[in-house]
Amino acid sequence: MKPARGTGGPPVLLIILGISGLALFALPLAGLLARTPWAKLGSLLTGDVVTDALGLSLLTSLAATAIAAIIGVPLAWLLARVDFPGRTIARGLVTLPLVLPPVVGGAALLFAFGRRGLFGQPLNEATGLLLPFSVWGVILANTFVATPFLVITVEGALRNLDQRFEGAAATLGARRWTVMRRVTLPMIGPSLVAGLVLTWARALGEFGATITFAGNLQGRTQTLPLAVFVALESDRDTAIALSLVMVAVSLTVLVALRERWWKGL
């Protein structure tokens, strides 16, 4: 392609560095595809370990995303709109799971919600519910690690939204919930969807907090990433098949949503 006259092409150095950046993402994938035992793939993918892990991963990541939506959007609204004392600290607390090693997050969850944990023990005594080493534990670990993505995205969108639109809706007779439902949420729609997708993707890939807090029991708490980790030691072909499943699921969703929802982002 000949560059348009007068504008020049992009600088050569920029092209080289840019392509290196792309290679960083493409080469590992190529390595995975090169080692894939294509002939055995069908039987590998229908094995118990793979189907158990896939089912559990989809269930827990979607549940975590749903919980994130229910508690994360109101939290984002509070952080964006209400000037309460300690807001800066609250905002830091929300972003903590983003920088904390997930293993540390898992350990903290254990001290809080474990059998002898600060809240886990009374919870267990009152209801008999035990979070660690259960599906609920996986969901809690996923939610803890992934919700910040939703909160941050939605809070930013709420701050950028011109509040005069909400005022206009009020003068047209809309009560606060109606304003929220018919004006605020639709107007931040693209950011909300983006936040949900990021949250779901993070939950799907969650490893450290899950293995620390919920353990690694096939069919109960062994999600796809955990199954990949275990299989790498014992059964390399299964590990590759599991990895391919993760790549395929993630890529499909991200590309589809990018086409539909993310055009403006």
Add this chain to the structure above:
Amino acid sequence: MEGPLGLNADFSARREGFRLDLKLSISPGRTVALLGPNGAGKTTAVNVLSGLLPIDRGRIELAGEVLDDPRAGVFVSPEARRVGVVFQDYLLFSHLSVEENVAFGLRSRGMSNERARAQAGEWLERMELSDLGRRKPRQLSGGQAQRVALARALVTEPDLLLLDEPLSALDVGTRVQLRRTLAEHLDQFQGPRLLITHDPSEAFLLADEIHVIENGTITQSGSPDDIRLRPRTAYAADLAGSNLFVGYARNGSVDVVGHQLHVASAVEGDALVTIRPSAISVHRSQPEGSPRNNWLTTIKIVEHLGERVRMRTGPPLPLTVEITESALVEMNLSEGEEVWVAIKATEIGVESESIP
């Protein structure tokens, strides 16, 4: 005080260290303009009347109902007030269609979807927007968006119509045209109307009564002619300085209150005439040569504005004239003296004001 059906407001409101004191009465069918520079408190007034900002002192009463009275502990929230607002930049909901925007107020007040759509459709028709119901706001021209905003505000049959800088979002060309359609559409609303603007021509042409607002208080109130001919503050004088007249144009001349002005314009019919004060020249004797508009008059008022001098002249056509201080000294002019004023035909702005 006006009748019980109008707006009666007398209040103070504070926002971020700024204080607005306003006393305002508007009877049904009348348009009152709040005219002032940016930062004078115009937006605060919109927020107070629409219920987005509570007042600190005073009382607001609309159509016989008290909307805000801190002493009596009364505050009616925005969604419960019957105030229609055409916001600056219109604030149409971008995710809703034109029809859904207009139906929004009816749906919010609990009307069924079908009835709300039917009623919105009627208003779209009245505003000549029937074909655009399915469009999104970003697909509208400035004029169409303005009419959608007006329809959205009027469909709920409010007791007060607030227009916040309804024309400022438009470029100069469309502004003139839309001011005319706005004037027509305003007649469809029988209640009191409050126009908030920084544009004097908007206020002079649309309002029956003007309140000049500066730094949070009203500095002058009166009819458009009062403000124009007897400005009481520097700001009002600046506004009045634009020499704005309504006349009738025919065959290259405009009749302004019985006085004929020669103009270089093909406009016919009702016309808005503007003459910049600095485009008028002043002479001791009758000027010769090109200026075709010249007449003898008296200097009524001389005002010194540093390097410049502003003068008001008397009949036959009162004008605001601006000359330099040195020209004043050179000609040795003072109040009460007779002078000739001259204006080139090409220096007179003429805009059609006729309703097609």
